[in-house]
Amino acid sequence: MGVNWTNNDGIASFSFRVLWPSSKVDEWDVFGEWKAVATVMITDKVFMDTLTFQVGWLVQVTAIKTLNADLVPQTSFSAREELYSSYFKSAR
Secondary structure (H helix, E strand, C coil), rough: CCCCCCCCCCCCCCCCCCCCCCCCHHHHCCEEEEEEEEEEEEECEEEEEEEEEEEEEEEEEEEEECCHHHHHEECCCCCCCCEEEEEEEEEE
């Protein structure tokens, strides 16, 4: 939360940074829907605007499958046998 006053031209600005996940902050505490709410008083009337945005990975891998040389799902492989993978992703 913060407050800023207008300059001589009547313009006010405010900036903030979303925390980045680290050893002290879990990504699930940061990722998700965020809201920024701005209010202003003009001639004793209050106006409000809201901006909603998502924080998260641009592309998220949701599943990985191991495939054999024929591109058929397989979970067990012998030594020197070719292994392929298929990634499923969702874009935000």
